[in-house]
Amino acid sequence: MSREHPRPVLLPSYSFDWLIGSDEPGASHRIAQETSWALLDRVRKGADPVIVERVVQLASGSGLNDIAELWAHQGAHSLAGVLWRLYLLRRVAGADPELTAELYRRGAAIAVTIDPIVAGVAEPATPASITELCDTILRGAFTGDLGDALERAASYCRIMSLGAADLADSRDNNDDEHAAMLTTRALRYSTFAHDLHGGATRWRDGTLE
Numbered sequence: 001m002s003r004e005h006p007r008p009v010l011l012p013s014y015s016f017d018w019l020i021g022s023d024e025p026g027a028s029h030r031i032a033q034e035t036s037w038a039l040l041d042r043v044r045k046g047a048d049p050v051i052v053e054r055v056v057q058l059a060s061g062s063g064l065n066d067i068a069e070l071w072a073h074q075g076a077h078s079l080a081g082v083l084w085r086l087y088l089l090r091r092v093a094g095a096d097p098e099l100t101a102e103l104y105r106r107g108a109a110i111a112v113t114i115d116p117i118v119a120g121v122a123e124p125a126t127p128a129s130i131t132e133l134c135d136t137i138l139r140g141a142f143t144g145d146l147g148d149a150l151e152r153a154a155s156y157c158r159i160m161s162l163g164a165a166d167l168a169d170s171r172d173n174n175d176d177e178h179a180a181m182l183t184t185r186a187l188r189y190s191t192f193a194h195d196l197h198g199g200a201t202r203w204r205d206g207t208l209e
Contacts, residue, residue, distance in 0.1 A: 029078070032070050033209055036080035043142040056138045059090035076195035077202060078209040085192055085199075086141055086153055090134035097127030100160075103185075104130055107163030118155035150200035154193045161189035 043055055058064050067087060074081035093100045104125045108116040120136075122129040133156065140149035168182035202208035 029074065032074045032080035033078060035070050036078070036083055040079065040083075040142060040146075052139060052143055055142055056090075056135055059087045059134070059138065060094050064091060076199050077207075082150055082196060082199035082203075082208070083141065085196060086134075086138055086149070089153060089156070089192070090131075090138060093127075093131050093134045097131060101125055101127045101130050103160050103163030103167060104156075105163065106166045107159035107161065110162055110166060111159055113158070115155035115158050118152055119159060120152065121156075147200040147203045150196045150203065154196040154200065157189045157193035157196060161186045161193060164189060 039055065043051055058067060064087060067084065071080040071084035071087075074084060076082055076085070104121060108121075108125065119133065121133050137149050137153050137156070140146075140152070164182045164186035168179045168186060171179040171182065199208060
């Protein structure tokens with residue numbers, strides 16, 4: 001396989017603020033389609049718990065670099081694009097678990113929708129329970145109903161967006177730079193929520209590439 005594009009470098013959680021939502025031209029769309037569908041098909045057909053866990057744990061290991069090279073620039077109209085978004089959510093949660101848990105708690109506290117119920121984080125929302133949620137969503141994507149997993153992830157993202165915006169408001173007078181970073185993150189989570197919801201719809205109507 002040609003490697004004419006540089007391999008994305010997966011940085012700690014602040015990388016989320018520029019990676020998430022990116023849809024610039026990247027690796028071949030055809031190869032991204034083939035690899036994502038082949039992986040999903042293999043895991044679903046085998047249903048081997050060892051393989052499932054290996055696929056899930058790609059999010060916390062160096063293997064995510066290989067997925068990034070193939071999938072990171074794919075849009076939410078494709079399987080590769082929505083799976084990449086799920087992997088990136090898990091990587092961000094693992095890279096900065098304390099902040100991720102704080103954003104979730106803030107967002108859940110002010111949410112006026114059923115998103116906290118749909119997301120299903122074990123209470124109290126701790127760094128460990130947030131990480132486990134992201135793992136559970138990934139497992140569900142490969143072994144359960146992909147549409148349900150994507151909707152659950154979308155609800156999670158909407159809560160995180162609320163939490164990031166709320167924390168940004170509280171930091172405005174104290175740390176303008178941090179507040180700006182949180183505002184950007186809130187927008188990125190909101191974009192992901194839209195992308196994942198759209199992916200769920202396409203999965204259900206058979207138009208996901």
